Amino acid sequence: MAVPFSFGQSRKISLQDLSEFKNPGKNWQIADDIYVDLDKSNKFRIEEGKGILVNEPKGRNNQDLYTEQEYGSIDLEFDYMMAPGSNSGIYLMGRYEVQLKDSWGSKNLTSAENGGVYERWDEKRPEGQKGYQGYAPRQNVSKAPGLWQNLKISFQAPQFDEKGNKTENAKLLKVELNGITIHENVELFGPTRGAVSMDEAPNGPLRIQGDHGAVAFRNFEVTSYDKPRPELSNLQVQVYGGRFNEVPTGLDSLPPEFEGKAVLLTSDLNTKSNQFLIRYTGDLEVKESGMYAFNLDTPGGTGLVRINNNAVVPFNARSGRGTVELSKGVVPIELLYSKYEDWVEPGLGMTVEGPGIREYLVTEGGGNYETVVNPILVEVNENTILRSFMDIPVSEESGGYRVTHSVNVGSPEQLHYTYDMNKGSLVQVWRGDFLDATPMWYSRGDGSSRPLGAVKHFGIPTLTLAKLNSPNQKWIKDTIGTQYRPLGYHLDDQNRPVFMYNTYGAEVTDAVQVLENGHGFQRTIQVQNPGPNLYARIARGSKIESVSKDLFIVDDKEYYLRLDNPDGTKPVLRTVEGQQELLMPLQEKLIYSILY
Structure with missing residues (x-):
């Protein structure tokens, strides 16, 4: 069994106290849990304890928060929660801001909305043009305030030569908000507005905005990519005509149709036939000891990678991956690409990743030859x-x-x-x-x-309605004995479906509509001839908490459920097989909303 390992240098930022941060202001504290009132702007209800970093601005002198440790190229992941109407941001290296904001239901996507890359700023530019080079998220996938959201950022720091001159701009390689890609390969030409400095540098602290609004964080994890890459040198190439669909032996005794020095790994060598074998040999200078992974893509055939005369990527069809422990120093490397399918365009792609080294391409090819x-x-x-x-x-x-x-x-x-x-x-x-x-x-x-x-x-779909002899009876798993019969749906005056079915001899209509301002859904279930002991299961999760009258929060603060029934029917909150369920006794009508 393979032992899992991480190529980046990963660490979690401890939130047991504020010791990971420089001179934290009084607006910052550590908490055990937090809640919001959806009707109160910029406020948290805080429970004392450890594990959650909370900013709640109070009066004047609210301060931003800086990590003690400085970082360059990193992958950063964390959960965060916005208070209603709140606004904040996280600055990579203290200079490049990704916006954090309560953008619940917003349709106006700009760089100032949740997940946006904030604008750069120049007072010398004309009015209306001072802000520039901001990037709006691709779509708004922001959750409601008081719910945990997840942000993942793959960041490449700016690069500098030995004299300190910038040779490459910083980049956001990828940003995912709540599991959805909202930015990809965004070049950052300079610091954004409000940066700690307009001068760029190889490293800098993480900085969290503390003077705008109430925001909370947990589960910070930083993976650093700050180690030097291995380098290829003394490359030689040989090309052999013919079909090689097995590991070739005795290549040194075969006359190549071409050989010579090479400056890069490529398949574009003007070979005489569509079936050939390319062999590269040379040296690999390893600058950091550790575990390395080699990913090889060889369309139309197969390939092999040997390091120190040992096969790291075996001679497999189409593509392969292998890992090897390497010590600092120079080691011999050999790469074979055998193309034996006539109808496939040649291509050669290889990537390398290692300790503190993000996966990078070492060949001229892109390394991805799937049909687009x-x-x-x-x-x-x-x-x-x-x-x-x-x-x-x-x-x-x-x-x-x-x-x-x-x-x-x-x-x-x-x-x-x-x-x-x-x-x-x-x-x-x-x-x-x-x-x-x-x-x-x-x-x-x-x-x-x-x-x-x-x-x-x-979860796996189950019937919404069931008859229970008691509120503690397990929920049914199938339609046996329910007389369930779907009757399709009709469209209302706004072309929204109203679903219809029969169950337990009752006639049911089920309508789901979007709430005003895009804040969630309201579901209305109406029943004719409901009969006794009919219940609706409206929520199931590991944890269901009552946060206010008729308002519940489900699982790890993933969504709200609000009871809108005008008759004041009281729900049943129960625990079954380690899960909590929220049931509603059903007479003629049930109305509830999912706020998400």
Whole structure:
């Protein structure tokens, strides 16, 4: 069994106290838990303890927070929570700001919204043009205030020569907000507005804005990439004509059709035939001892990498990966590329990653020769319905689950959901763009589509309604004995579906509508002839907390559930098999909202 290892130098920032930070101001503290009142701006309700970093500005003299440690190129991941109406930001190296803001439901995407790369600023420019080179996020996938959000940033620091001259701008290689890519390969030509310095440097602290609004953080993890890359030297190349689909032996005794010195690894050598073998030999100067990974891509054939005369990437078809422990120093390296499929264009791609070294390309080729498919994306400018299969994740052990009777409903407010007509169940909701229908329609297709935004799954679909002899009876897992019969749906006056089904002899309509300002969904279930002991299960999770009258927060502060029933029916909160469930006794109508 392979032992997992990390190539970057990873560390967690401890939030047991404030010792990781320079001279923290009084607006910063460590807490155990926090909550918000959605009706109160810029406020937290804080529970004392450890593990969460909280900024709550108070009066004047609120200070930004700086880490003691300085960083260059890093991967940074953390969770954060915004208070209602709050505004903050995190500065990489103290100079390049990624905006943190309560952008719940906002349609006006600018560089100042949540996840945006803030503008640079020049007072000498004309009015209206002083701010420039800001980058808005690709889509708004921001959650409600009081919910934990996740941000991942892959950052490449600016590069400098030995004289201190900048040779390469800083870059945001990738930024993911709540699991969705919102930036990719964004070049940062200089510090953004409010930077600690307009001068750029190889390293700098992480800086968190502390004078704008209430914000909280947890689970900081920093992976540094600050070690020198291995370098190739003394490269020689030989090209042999013919088909080599097995590990070649005795190459030194075979006459090559071409040989000579090489300055880079490439497959573009003007070979005489479509079947050939390219052999590179040379030295690899390892500047940092540790574990290294080599990833080889050889379209139309196979390849091999030997280091110190030992096979690191074996002679496998198409592509391969291998790891090896290397000591600091110079070691011999050999790379083979055997192309034996006539109809495939040649190409050679190899990447290397190592201790404190982000994966980088060492060949001229791009290292990715998959067929490029233009995606088939479904946009929504009006209420839209698309029927498809929908695959949802369940667990690493059991894999996914395919919903075969799913109806995907999109809205111009950028809030969408999937409904399972086979169970009368709300499967998932998501915020952002609508659907990628490429797997459904490209080539022969498999009938499925995929959400394009930040998704909240509600688990394997089960019936929403069930009859229980007591509030402690386990929820039913299938339709046996329920007389469940789907009746399709009709459209209301705004082209939104109203689902219909029969169960337990009752007639049910089920309508899900987007709330005002794009803050979530309201679901209305109406029943004719409900009968006794009928319940609706409206939430299930590891933890369900009551945070105010008729308002609950589910799981690890993933979404809110608000009871909107006018008759004041009281819910049943219970624990079954280690999970908490929120049930509502159902008479004729149930109304509740999901705030997400």
